[in-house]
Amino acid sequence: MLDAGASASTSPVYERAPDLDPGWQAVETQPANGGYAQLNQLIPAAAAPQGSRRGSQKKNLARVPASFVQRQEKVKISKRNGPLDEITRQKTHRMRKKKNGCLRCRFFKVGCDDGEVCQRCLKVEGNARSFKQPCTRDRLEDAYLVRHCNGRSVQEEGEFLGYDWVPNSGLYDMEVMWNLPGYGPIRMARPFTVKGRQYYPKRSFLDTATSIWSNENGELRAVKQPPYAIYDSASLILGLERYYSLYQDEIEGWIFNRVRHDEVAWLTYHEVVRMRNKTPRGPRNLLDLALRLQCLSIVSQGYGTVCSENVPGIQEYDFGKMGRSSYEAYDRNSRDRPLPGQMSQQMDVAILKSLKKLEKLCAKELGSRIFQSKIKPWYELLLALFVLFWNLEYISRGAEKYILAKNGTDLEGQVGNVVRNQLKKWDWAFRVLLQHWAAVMRDFDPLKLARENPEELRINGHVDAEGFQFLMKLAKVLEHGRPEQYPNPYVGAPSTYSSLTSEWIRALFKEAGA
Structure with a gap:
């Protein structure tokens, strides 16, 4: 009951009723809700009021936004009212x-x-x-999707060096086998042949034939070969492109071997390959470009072995006795005849130049899909960006391990500066890619649809039946998987890697509703 102060300001309609006249006989009255007491007993519980109307509303299910719904094309008529003003x-x-x-x-x-x-x-x-x-x-064309630098030669952009050839020195046909990091020779690959020639090493630390690093115990290790370099570096780029294209499928096998304990990557890479094979491979196939870019990035982290026995001075080393190294190219548990230092530099530069061409093509195809007028091919972009982000994660980790491997050497400071600048460029590239990805998705959350309204995703999500099943599996894995369940990625052992530990990949899925 309101107090006197409150009733004074109340409307007369709600004022207290006057007392009963003493002449009337008071009778026993029903409770205020007595008229409804028996009726309420007859009404089922489900039909009784459940509170306010707002509280009784059901949660709205996630839907495909209008920007991803097919609409009738508009006939746009552009009119110009005379020339533009100055x-x-x-x-x-x-x-x-x-x-x-x-x-x-x-x-x-x-x-x-x-x-x-x-x-x-x-x-x-x-x-x-x-x-x-x-x-x-920020533009996609300016994003660094691959490695550009050559740390050993302290080059922000890897370039071939000139050499002072030894007069009257002969050319040697050298058979070289290229090894993938932490794996060994490419499966079923044959050696390729280059022509080597001796030179005079004059630039301290830059064109020496000695390779120096520190192992995990901080001990310096070195291998030295005679100063040979590839005589015809101009034809090296095209020759290597043809060679590695023959073994694309075998290099992709390295990826599946590396991610066999990573459920997210295992599912996604199988879907990438399936979607890639639906259209002819080539410069217009975005997923093919992304996989080729990644495979060549993996190749760039490898090392060469001299197979020829007729080259004077080539030494064999037992890497198993040199201790473990955090950098995979130095972490070998076998005997090997490593490629002379400058030949390795030339091979690396040739691979980097091929990578830059793929990077340019990949950025072009990404842009054409992101800025196309009709509904954006979000599913293809999701798969392509996963490959690019996984590769950026991999080469970034490799770059950090390379810096560690050069600690204590004469090149420690110079190599560290060059490689750290490259790492900063990759961080910037990730932000650029993520900005464009967020612009494509906006308020579209396909992984949320997979959890809450899968039928809507199946009908209106612009994915085929296999793609729908992949998204359902991926959403389930992401829902139950948390980054803290996994150790940090390590480039050396596949059993210790998980995509969910990558900040970049988590951000990619977050924009898709994970």
């Missing part, structure tokens, strides 16, 4: 020349300006319906 013409020319439009303007194919934050992004700042990415001008 200011607009200069601005248009400037933006086309700089190719510096922001992500949002490129995504919606509208004109941009060169402000720090463009006017169109300022206009929707804070009230955008779905495209909530900040105004950024």
Whole structure:
């Protein structure tokens, strides 16, 4: 009951009723809800009120957003009302020349300006319906998807060196077998032949034929071979591209061997291969480009063995007695006749130049799909980005181990600076790729659909039956798998690697609703 102070401000309609006249006889009354007492006993419990209407509403199921629903194509008619005025013409020319439009303007194919934050992004700042990415001008074409540097030669961009050849020195046909990191020779591969020639080493530490590193116990180890270099480096790039293309499937076998204990990667790589094989391989097949890029990155982490017996001075070393190394190329438990240092540098540079070509093609195909006018092929992009992120994780870990292996050597400082700069570029590339991925997905969460509304995903998710089954399995694994269950990735042993320990891969799945 309200107190006197409260009733004073109450509407007269709700004021206390007057006392009964003493002339009337008071009778026993029903309780306030007595009229409903018997009725309530007849109403089933399920039909009784359950609180407010808002509280009784069911949780809305996840749906495929409108941006991923097929709609009738619009007939766009562009009209020009005379020539552009001088200011607009200069601005248009400037933006086309700089190719510096922001992500949002490129995504919606509208004109941009060169402000720090463009006017169109300022206009929707804070009230955008779905495209909530900040105004950024970072471009896929500038992202480093592969290694560019050669740490041993202290080069930010790996390049061939010139050599002072020994006069009248002969050319030797050297058969070389290339080994994959932590694995050995490529399965079923034959040696390839290069022509080697002796040179005068004049640049201290840069063109020496000695390779020095420190093992896990901090002990310096060195192998030295005669100063041979490949005489015709110009034809080396094309020759190696042809050679490694013959063994693409065998190198992919290295990937499956490496991820056999990683359920997320195991499922995803099988799906990548299935989707890759649905269309002809080549420069327009994004998944094929991503796998070729990864396979060649793996090759670049390997090392060469001299098979020929007719080359003077080539020494054999027992790597098993040199101790364990954190860097896989030095961590060998066998006898080997390692490739002379400068020949290894030339091989590495040739591989890097091929990688840069693949990087350019891959960025082009990524851009064509991300900025296409119709519904974005999100499923293909998810698989391609997984391969690229897994590879970035792998080569980043390898770069960190290479820095450790050079600790205590004369090249420690120079190598560390070059390789750390490369690591920073990979971190930036990851952010660029993730920004574009988030722009594609926006409010589309396919992995959330797989958990909460799989029928919607199956019908409207733009995936085939096998793709739908893969997403269901992946969502289940991600739902029960947590990063803390796994140790940090290590490039040496496949049993200790899990994709869920990678910050980059977790971020990729998070944008997809994981």
